[in-house]
Amino acid sequence: MYDNWEELEESIKNCKKCKLCTNRTNIVFGVGNKDADVMLIGEGPGADEDRLGEPFVGKAGQLMNKAFQALEINRDEVYIANIVKCRPPQKRTIPLKKRIKRKRLCLHWI
DSSP: OOSSHHHHHHHHHTOOSSGGGGTOSSOOOEEEOTTOSOEEEESOOOHHHHHHTOSSOSHHHHHHHHHHHHTTOOGGGSEEEESSOSOOTTTTTSOHHHHHHHHHHHGGGO
């Protein structure tokens, strides 16, 4: 489908499959070891992630970092991404049916 990570990221930047692309600041692609044996996948980016373009940099990311530290895992050893690559507006108040539809549209990026 894609020959390299750069093509995949560019494809996501150009995605217009739903309306989320109109309000995003950044796509939230993924970070970490692209050859990792472990991939952690979140639902979608929050405000901090949208602002910085990186997954799990807000409160959930801080908690995850503490868990990594307790387990003696280096964050750079795993790959971290979200299913949805753009921040949904009013993140927690969107009806479940609509959230599921957006996840389906983004699922092929994983």
